[in-house]
Amino acid sequence: MSENREKKVREPLVHLTRRSIMSPAKAWGIRVMAVLLGLLVCGIVAFLLVDKLRQNPGRIGEFYYTFIKGSFSTPRKAWKFFKDLAILLCIALALTPAFRMRFWNTGAEGQTLMGIWGAIAVAFYWGGKIPEGLLLVLMFAASLLCGAAWGLIPALFKAKWNTNETLFTLMMNYVASYVVAYFLVVWVPSGSSNLGKLKYGKLPSLGHDYLLIILVTLLLTIGLHIYLNYSKHGYELNVVGESIRTAKYVGIGVGKVIIRTMILSGALCGLAGYLIAAGLDQTITTESVGGQGFTAIMVCWLAKFHPLGMILTAGLVTLLDHGAAQISQDFSVASDFPDVVVGIILFFVIGSEFFINYQLHFRGHEKEGSVK
Amino acid sequence: MEKKLALQMRGITKRFGSVLANNHVDLDVYEGEILAILGENGCGKTTLMNMIAGIYYPDEGHIYMEGREVVIRSPKDAFDHRIGMIHQHFKLVDLFTAAQNIILGMEDQGRYNLKDVNARVREIAEKYGFRLDPEKKVYDMSVSEKQTVEIIKVLYRGADVLILDEPTAVLTPQEIDRLFAVLRKMKEDGKSIIIITHKLNEVLEVSDRVAILRRGEHIATVNTADTNEAELTEMMMGQKIDLNIRRSDPVNVQPRLIINGLNLYDSERVHVLKDVSFTAYAGEILGIAGIAGSGQRELLEAIAGLQPLESGEITFRNPKKDKPVTFFHKSLRRVEELDREHAFHDPQGKEISFKGMSRKDIRKWVDSGEVLFKEDEIIDLRNKNPLEIRELGIRLSFVPEDRLGMGLVGNMDITDNMMLRSYRKGPGGLLDRKKPRALAEEIIQSLQVSTPGTATPVRRLSGGNVQKVLVGREIAFAPKVLMAAYPVRGLDINSSYTIYHLLTRQKENGVAVIFVGEDLDVLLALSDRILVMNGGRVTGLVDARSATKEEIGLMMTRTESREGGEAHE
Incomplete structure (x- = not known):
């Protein structure tokens, strides 16, 4: 009988304990494992969803190869890979100062779009009327100003009335989108809202059209790394992010730092917008940023707000994106399939952080008294 | 049984x-x-x-x-x-x-x-x-x-x-x-x-x-x-330990911080400090006793410039020794004003008067460096923020109750925490980590902080070591006033005694030490005088050498009978 009683209340099946600091090598090992596991699950899902694969399981190798192929099979694709990486990285870098300050700026999409709008507006009104060099400078200034303004507005409200910045910046995205929609109606008399490529205001090509964008982003990465880790401003915003009470205790003007940092964050989004407007598109639609303002949030988080790490995370996201697009093309599946693939892999990458921080103990394993 | x-x-x-x-x-x-x-x-x-x-x-x-x-x-x-x-x-x-x-x-x-x-x-x-x-x-x-x-x-x-x-x-x-x-x-x-x-x-x-x-x-x-x-x-x-706190007699005490009629409302408009007045002397430890939440935290924060006052005065006094007058610090008009107050004397102590002299001659005399004056530096700290206080040259150190949430940044390493007070120093926009790192190393060594190194985030240190880092930093700037709120809370006995000795040493160096404590035995053994607070009011001020625990305990719960007429149990 007593046997039965004891069965009733048993040790929990799994219990969690927090890990002590894990060595970086082991932590990276877990992350790499997570990506591999994610790829494996992708394969299984693909097998279930993709007809061509189910009919011919031998093509599974090709399936994985396509990930690489999507980005690197031709020089053109490689250039496009680095260009897309650079734009995504640039927006993610723009978010970094704000995120380090624990100011959850979800408005990169709108800030970047306003950056594009600023440049295009200058090119639209003054293109051909003033020298091309001056036009480019004015476009640059307009992009930075518009982006900064879009970052400044929520910062002012946060600093003065402590409004919720996440919702505020998110809503500003829609405002930006409608501003652009409005001007497209004003600028395009036909009413098609299709502005077409502008003739003026194109950044010079340094051998390759994308090279300048890549170089600017690279410089920005290094610059921001220095700003955040070695400058007084960077130190202040880190303190504000860690603890507002500590910041006040040492006399840091919290409101001032919030406003200054959001001007920077917005202006850098504006810079990304300038690169898109003057370096690539030379036109604008409401979809010119294409959701990269949101993808950048993930890129920034995955790298734990470290500018140099963002080169890797932006690379991973871009690689997945291009690879998945290639898969949908080569295996003729619905265009939603790439999103499924990217989602699965990112789920594993983000999930792996849990196993870096916590350890699971299973029932029965403790009896020997060994803890790994 | x-x-x-x-x-x-x-x-x-x-x-x-x-x-x-x-x-x-x-x-x-x-x-x-x-x-x-x-x-x-x-x-x-x-x-x-x-x-x-x-x-x-x-x-x-x-x-x-x-x-x-x-x-x-x-x-x-x-x-x-x-x-x-x-x-x-x-x-x-x-x-x-x-x-x-x-x-x-x-x-x-x-x-x-x-x-x-x-x-x-x-x-x-x-x-x-x-x-x-x-x-x-x-x-x-x-x-x-x-x-x-x-x-x-x-x-x-x-x-x-x-x-x-x-x-x-x-x-x-x-x-x-x-x-x-x-x-x-x-x-x-x-x-x-x-x-x-x-x-x-x-x-x-x-x-x-x-x-x-x-x-x-x-x-x-x-x-x-x-x-x-x-x-x-x-x-x-695990070892024998001497549980006596060494208390030296205060020498050369003089008023350093004068608090007069302080009233403070918190963000919810609760009256948290009511007519608080006292003087902290240089060269003594003023203990503050009271049940948690009697206004001790708000009082220290108000002095440190973290709380906007409703009314009252906070005055800092720093008497200076004989000092030559210079036109770098004083305008000619101010010199003439001071002259009328008989402020000047020569190195031998004889009074100097500029009466009837031309401005040119006054200038010449002052520039010779022979004109000395005594000045009591009296500075109003009311409604100044911590940065303004420091820019006035007042070295006011504050060890807050909430160490990792206010005094330090948990996720930053020891070096970066050393910089909190001083990072603005130096030209240019870039940080100089050399001096803070040296200071971190010095504190680790002199206070025996057990840590793998200066690059360890402070939140990974034990409570006692966190406190040593914080107190070490606040003392490093040679304060004139040192305020510490519950500085030994959560510390083991050895670390507690390290902190007590540090406070006593500061007092002996002529610092005005204000110590908010919860253990009455410690307050009685460490302080020179004890201020008792209850409900945001000062309910007693006693000599720590003669007061008893029971006496202070009564003051901690005493409510002003004039006010509500409520009899306390």
Whole structure:
């Protein structure tokens, strides 16, 4: 009988304990494992969803190869890979100062779009009327100003009335989108809202059209790394992010730092917008940023707000994106399939952080008294 | 009388990451006894008890009740086994009455009948001698009443084993006596009481047996009657230690910080400081006593420039020695004004007067450096923020109560925390980490901070080491005023004594030290004078060399009879 009683209340099946600091090598090992596991699950899902694969399981190798192929099979694709990486990285870098300050700026999409709008507006009104060099400078200034303004507005409200910045910046995205929609109606008399490529205001090509964008982003990465880790401003915003009470205790003007940092964050989004407007598109639609303002949030988080790490995370996201697009093309599946693939892999990458921080103990394993 | 075992723990082990919080602890608890769990902060007392109360689950080991093994996975399991724990931080709903809080979360109540509950609560209170009105709302209660609610909550659920985690930390001496009386009554009723504490005198006063824990290990369990303070300390520390605080007599005291009629409202417009006036002298330690939340924190924050004042004055005085006048610091007009006040003298001390001299001659004389003056530097600190205070050249150091949330940044390393006060120094926009790193190394060495290095985030350090880093930084700037709020809270005995010695040394260097403490024994041993606060008001100022604990305890609970006419128990 007593046997039965004891069965009733048993040790929990799994219990969690927090890990002590894990060595970086082991932590990276877990992350790499997570990506591999994610790829494996992708394969299984693909097998279930993709007809061509189910009919011919031998093509599974090709399936994985396509990930690489999507980005690197031709020089053109490689250039496009680095260009897309650079734009995504640039927006993610723009978010970094704000995120380090624990100011959850979800408005990169709108800030970047306003950056594009600023440049295009200058090119639209003054293109051909003033020298091309001056036009480019004015476009640059307009992009930075518009982006900064879009970052400044929520910062002012946060600093003065402590409004919720996440919702505020998110809503500003829609405002930006409608501003652009409005001007497209004003600028395009036909009413098609299709502005077409502008003739003026194109950044010079340094051998390759994308090279300048890549170089600017690279410089920005290094610059921001220095700003955040070695400058007084960077130190202040880190303190504000860690603890507002500590910041006040040492006399840091919290409101001032919030406003200054959001001007920077917005202006850098504006810079990304300038690169898109003057370096690539030379036109604008409401979809010119294409959701990269949101993808950048993930890129920034995955790298734990470290500018140099963002080169890797932006690379991973871009690689997945291009690879998945290639898969949908080569295996003729619905265009939603790439999103499924990217989602699965990112789920594993983000999930792996849990196993870096916590350890699971299973029932029965403790009896020997060994803890790994 | 043959005692019955209530609870047994065998081989209990708990790890947090690489930290071994409890290592194969064996413990017996009998019915009808008060067992004290004694040990320094961080020795695993609370962790061990949390495993009986269902907060943590042990990694290894077994718990037996009445000879049968039990598995306690949650506080609910603990209650099912008639175990209840009263935590250090109360978990009550402010807007509910005592009785509502007591039945909160209880299942199979049947009909919700508050009248019955009130009656039952009264019955329990009467039985053990608690003073509690079941219909009083929690927001109207004192800390001691809240604690009573927590204890009755546990009794109401029928607990036979009661665990109290540091129950006396927040109470006045009188309240402590009352609590102990109640505990004794419960013991006579056959309950097992476990009290977690690190205060030796309380252990000796109230307990039947003492279990001593050191670094997660169970050292011994002894009968209280057979032991004494010295033996317990030795078991607790693993070595003999001198528990006397060296107090030097103040020399050359002079007013340094004059607080006059301070009134302060917090963000919810609660009047937290009421007409507070006192003077802190250079060369003495002014202790501030009071029940937690009597305005001590707000007072220090107001002085440090962190709280906007409603009214009152904060004046800083820094008498300077003879100093040559220069036109770098003073305008010609100011010199003429000072001359009319007979402020100037020559190196021999003879008064100098510029009366009737031309401006050109005055200039020439002053530039010779022969014109000296005495100046009392008197600076109004009212409504200046910490940065402005520092820019005025006032070295005011502040060790706040909330170390990692205010004094330091937990995620930053020791070097970066050293820079908090000084990072603005130096030209250009880039940081200079060289000096802060040197300072970090110096503090690690001189205060024996145990850390892998200067690059370790401070939140990874133990409580004592965190405090050494903070106090070390605040002292490093050679302060004129040093304010410390609960600087030894959560520290082990050795670290506490390090801090006491540091404060005493600052006092001897002519610093005005303000020390907010909770342990009256320490306040009496360390301070020169003690200011007592209650409800945002100063209710007493005593000489620490002659005052008694009881006297201060009364002041801590005294309310101004003029004000409300409310008689306090």
